[in-house]
Structures are given as structure tokens and as C-alpha cells.
Amino acid sequence: MGAAEEDPGTTTELAPGEHLAVIRKAHGLTRSRLAGRAGIPLSLLSAIEAGNRVLTPSVAASVGWAMGLGMSDVLGKATVAKNEARALTELRAALRDYDLPETGAAAEGRFGDDLATARRYRRKFDVSRLLGVLPTLLRGATAHAHTVNTATAWSDLSEVYSTVYWLAARYRWTDLAELAVTRQRWAVEQRPTPMAAAVAARDRAGTYLNFGDAGRGLDVVDRAIAEAQRDLSGTERDLAVCILNLRGMTLAGRLPDREEAGREADRHIRSAMAVADGLGSRDSTVLGLTAGPQNTVLHRLATYVDLGRPQEAMALVDMLPAALDGLPATRVAPTHVSMARAQLDLGELDMALRNLAIACDAAPQIACIDPWFRETLRVVSSLHRRSNPELVRLARLAGMSL
Known part of the structure; x- marks a missing residue:
């Protein structure tokens, strides 16, 4: 049996906003009908499909729910x-x-x-x-x-x-x-072992992101934090709690209720910062994960972007050189994508493009599979409205037609 047969679901070369338009039509829904079901403004959905606004994680979860789909189905599976x-x-x-x-x-x-x-x-x-x-x-x-x-x-x-x-x-x-x-x-x-159990809980909570069910993922995180605080002590406890709070930030930032999202995100941010303060100035690697004060800064930035608070995200820019120092491409590239998303929200197209280029140079394969890179590049290109060699280069690497 071939790989495609074993992995049912839609694969796509399209950026998320373009893919949303395709699956909306496949479900026989007008923009007005989908917007009403998802509880989002029709003008927002129209702008997303036209390439003038970015499809955000929370909106992707909302429209997915409205169509009976998980968020990963809205974004589309990356091709192999x-x-x-x-x-x-x-x-x-x-x-x-x-x-x-x-x-x-x-x-x-x-x-x-x-x-x-x-x-x-x-x-x-x-x-x-x-x-x-x-x-x-x-x-x-x-x-x-x-x-x-x-x-x-x-x-x-x-x-x-x-x-x-x-x-x-x-x-x-x-x-x-x-x-x-x-x-x-x-x-x-x-x-x-308690640490391996904490990492397993962190990963399990992440699967809820795929289905746009951030609330249930947060339940998994909170239970795991309580278990880590009970079963671990000292540095190991702080590392486990930090790892789990970083996941909690991401989940909270993608809750559909924006007020609840902000409240829950701030709760996990405060908790992560509190334990990170006791872990020294450098991050540690635990079972393949990076945790500590550096990654806490990077997750804060990404979470503020997901919450639609780009000014707070950009307020962390001066902290980024120290936060990124020595960290792998798995942290460097997504952080620059987050910065690009924040700058796009603020209308800074050239800076957004620059950060997409930095992300791609740090981890070239991010251009092919990361939905937020591809979606941000799509909208930057749509709004730029002029030929640009950097746009052409990134689009070629991403396999996208702009």
C-alpha cells in the first residue's frame, strides 16, 4: 500500500488561505454561509481568501469547526x-x-x-x-x-x-x-520516569492543536504540570514545568475566545517566566526539547502574535539576540516567521519579508512545509504589489506561485 493510501486527507501545495477557499467550495459553502457558521466577519474571510489578510490559527480552528474539519485539514497536509x-x-x-x-x-x-x-x-x-x-x-x-x-x-x-x-x-x-x-x-x-511522562504529556497536548481543540489540550497541560510538581523536585521540576508551560502558551494563544485566550496565555507566560528565572541564563535540552529562559522569550513572542498583539511581540525584539544565541534552527526559523507575522500585522511589509528570508536561510525546508511561513509569504506578496527578487526567491524555494 502506498504512503498516500495510508495517510488519508488532503495534501496541498497551496498556502493556507488559498486552501481554505478550495475546501470551502468543495463543501458547497458560500463565504457568507461559512463566515456565519464560524462566527467571523464576512469581510475577514473575504480578505483572507483574496490574500489581503493572513489566516490565523484561531480563525483556521473556527472555520474548521464550522465545516466539521480539524485545523490541519484546513491548512492542508504538506506533500511528501x-x-x-x-x-x-x-x-x-x-x-x-x-x-x-x-x-x-x-x-x-x-x-x-x-x-x-x-x-x-x-x-x-x-x-x-x-x-x-x-x-x-x-x-x-x-x-x-x-x-x-x-x-x-x-x-x-x-x-x-x-x-x-x-x-x-x-x-x-x-x-x-x-x-x-x-x-x-x-x-x-x-x-x-516523571520527566519522560511530562514530555509525553506535552506532545499529547500538541495533538489537540491539529484538531483546533486548544481547550482540551490545555487540560492535558494543567494536569501534567500538577503531576510534575508532585513527582519532581529542583531543576528537573522547573524544566518539566517550563516545557509544559511553553506548550500551554501555544495552546492558549489559539483558543477561539480571544478574552479567554489572553487570560490563559498570560497565566502560562507568568508561570514559565517564574520557573525560567531559576534555570540560569542558558537553555537546557531535555529528551530532544529546549527549555529555559531563552525559549520562554521566543514562545512569548509567538504567543503574542497568535493573540493578535503584535506590538507586545515586537517589544521583545531587543531580547532576541540573547534568546536566540546558540539555539538550533528549529527555534531560530519559527521565531523569525513569528516576527514576520507581527510586522505584517503592523504594515511593515519589507521587514516582514526580511524576516521570512532569515527564517528560510536558517532552515530552508521550512518554506516547503510550514503553513505560517507560506501564508505570511502569500500575503506579503499580495500586498507588496511590485516585483521583488527576494519574493521570487522565497516563492521558488517554497514551490509557490505568487
């Missing part, structure tokens, strides 16, 4: 290159074989090398190469965990599942993302 389809099929097979470890696949040296390679590709936002190594890594980590049966081995396996979830979320493969977090939780439960 033909030469990567086999790796995706093999990854799905490895996920199915979670309790059927391969004999002889648990060589310590090979497993350690493969895990280090996957970590490197993830940090670089090299999704193509990461997809290529994950099937072998997952089988090796599974065999290793079953063979040595230690808490460390099961935590390593849970990290691999977390990486599968991360990749699936980037492509908006909702079924694969959900399966990955289910397997991740299963791995944690074999030899439980």
Missing part, C-alpha cells in the same frame, strides 16, 4: 517528495511493530549513533533526512529497550517517538502524530 514516500511507509510499519522487536537490532553503538544523527537533523530542521533515518532508528530503539529493559532505554525510545510526533506535526499527518504520542506514552509506562 516521491523519493521520501518509501521512508514514510517504513516508518508507519515500524510504529505498528512497537511490541515486535527485531532480533540483533539493538547494537549499542549503532543505536547511539542513529539517535545522535536524528537529533542533529531535527535541530537543523532537516525534515527530509530525518524522515530517512527514523524507521531504522525506531526499530533499533525498540529492540534496545526490549533487550536491556532499563528506564534510560525506555526514555530513549520515548524520545524517538517524540521525534516522530514532531515530524508528523510539521507535515500535519494527524493520524501519525496521534499514533506516535500513544506509543510514546506506552514506552514511558514500561519503566516510568
Whole structure:
């Protein structure tokens, strides 16, 4: 069975706002009817489809709900290159074989090398190469965990599942993302550790973003924070709580009720800042995740953009050099996309374009799969109304027709 058959759902080369127009028509809805069902102004929906306004996460969730779709269906799943389809099929097979470890696949040296390679590709936002190594890594980590049966081995396996979830979320493969977090939780439960449990809860909460159900995701986060505060102490507790609050910020910023979104986001921002203050000046890496004062600044900026508070986002600009120092492309590129979104909201088209270029230079593959990069580029191009070599370059990298 081919990869496309195993992963039902709409794939698209379109930016989210363009894709919204396509699926609205496919559902036989007029703009007026969809806007009424979603509870958004008709003028806003018209501007989004025309390319004059950005489709935001909260609006995507609202129109998705109105059509009985998850937010990832509104955005459209990113397409997979033909030469990567086999790796995706093999990854799905490895996920199915979670309790059927391969004999002889648990060589310590090979497993350690493969895990280090996957970590490197993830940090670089090299999704193509990461997809290529994950099937072998997952089988090796599974065999290793079953063979040595230690808490460390099961935590390593849970990290691999977390990486599968991360990749699936980037492509908006909702079924694969959900399966990955289910397997991740299963791995944690074999030899439980509170930190691995916190990371698993963080990833599970993230799956709710795919369906536009940020409220339920926040419930998962709040329960996990209480468990981390109960089961951990010292630096480990602060790191776990910080990781969970960062996820809480993102979820809160995408709640459809703007008043509730602001209240919940500010609550998680305050909590993250409080624990980050005790973690020193540099971030730490925990099971593939970056947490601490630096990433807290970056998540605050992104959350303010999602909340429609671009001035507060741009007020953090002076803090960005220190916040970004030493962090991987997985943090650098999305942050510049967030800055571009804020600047677009403020009418600063040239600065928005500049930050999109910085994001693309830091992680070129973000142009092909990140919906917010692609949507921001679409609207910047629409509003720019003149030929621009940088627009042409980014559009070519993104595979978009502007």
C-alpha cells in the first residue's frame, strides 16, 4: 500500500488561505454561509481568501469547526517528495511493530549513533533526512529497550517517538502524530520516569492543536504540570514545568475566545517566566526539547502574535539576540516567521519579508512545509504589489506561485 493510501486527507501545495477557499467550495459553502457558521466577519474571510489578510490559527480552528474539519485539514497536509514516500511507509510499519522487536537490532553503538544523527537533523530542521533515518532508528530503539529493559532505554525510545510526533506535526499527518504520542506514552509506562511522562504529556497536548481543540489540550497541560510538581523536585521540576508551560502558551494563544485566550496565555507566560528565572541564563535540552529562559522569550513572542498583539511581540525584539544565541534552527526559523507575522500585522511589509528570508536561510525546508511561513509569504506578496527578487526567491524555494 502506498504512503498516500495510508495517510488519508488532503495534501496541498497551496498556502493556507488559498486552501481554505478550495475546501470551502468543495463543501458547497458560500463565504457568507461559512463566515456565519464560524462566527467571523464576512469581510475577514473575504480578505483572507483574496490574500489581503493572513489566516490565523484561531480563525483556521473556527472555520474548521464550522465545516466539521480539524485545523490541519484546513491548512492542508504538506506533500511528501516521491523519493521520501518509501521512508514514510517504513516508518508507519515500524510504529505498528512497537511490541515486535527485531532480533540483533539493538547494537549499542549503532543505536547511539542513529539517535545522535536524528537529533542533529531535527535541530537543523532537516525534515527530509530525518524522515530517512527514523524507521531504522525506531526499530533499533525498540529492540534496545526490549533487550536491556532499563528506564534510560525506555526514555530513549520515548524520545524517538517524540521525534516522530514532531515530524508528523510539521507535515500535519494527524493520524501519525496521534499514533506516535500513544506509543510514546506506552514506552514511558514500561519503566516510568516523571520527566519522560511530562514530555509525553506535552506532545499529547500538541495533538489537540491539529484538531483546533486548544481547550482540551490545555487540560492535558494543567494536569501534567500538577503531576510534575508532585513527582519532581529542583531543576528537573522547573524544566518539566517550563516545557509544559511553553506548550500551554501555544495552546492558549489559539483558543477561539480571544478574552479567554489572553487570560490563559498570560497565566502560562507568568508561570514559565517564574520557573525560567531559576534555570540560569542558558537553555537546557531535555529528551530532544529546549527549555529555559531563552525559549520562554521566543514562545512569548509567538504567543503574542497568535493573540493578535503584535506590538507586545515586537517589544521583545531587543531580547532576541540573547534568546536566540546558540539555539538550533528549529527555534531560530519559527521565531523569525513569528516576527514576520507581527510586522505584517503592523504594515511593515519589507521587514516582514526580511524576516521570512532569515527564517528560510536558517532552515530552508521550512518554506516547503510550514503553513505560517507560506501564508505570511502569500500575503506579503499580495500586498507588496511590485516585483521583488527576494519574493521570487522565497516563492521558488517554497514551490509557490505568487
